[in-house]
Amino acid sequence: MLALFWEVIAAQLDELRSAKNATDVLRILAPENNPTRGFFAGGDDTVEDALHTAGWTVVWAESSLYYTMRAPDGSMITYVEGDILLGDRHGNGPAQTAQPTN
16 A cells, blocks of 8 residues: 555656646646645655756745745746645735636
């Protein structure tokens, strides 16, 4: 059972390495019943590193457990201790939740 857990984490990180926008991140990490909030269970590799590989940038950070990242298309997610929130939710301005249209 533990091996399956780590296989799921590895698969999530692999998908995040090619995430183009916030919608992709939530598709990868959100439960089906809540498309605006996801969760990452952890491990040695991080969401930040995986998204950096996909071309994302950190736009704000308080720590490695609380930060906001911007996708190449301009959409954003905020990471709070494993929770993934749509948009810029770090509290220093209004939440930026609009998704660019494709």
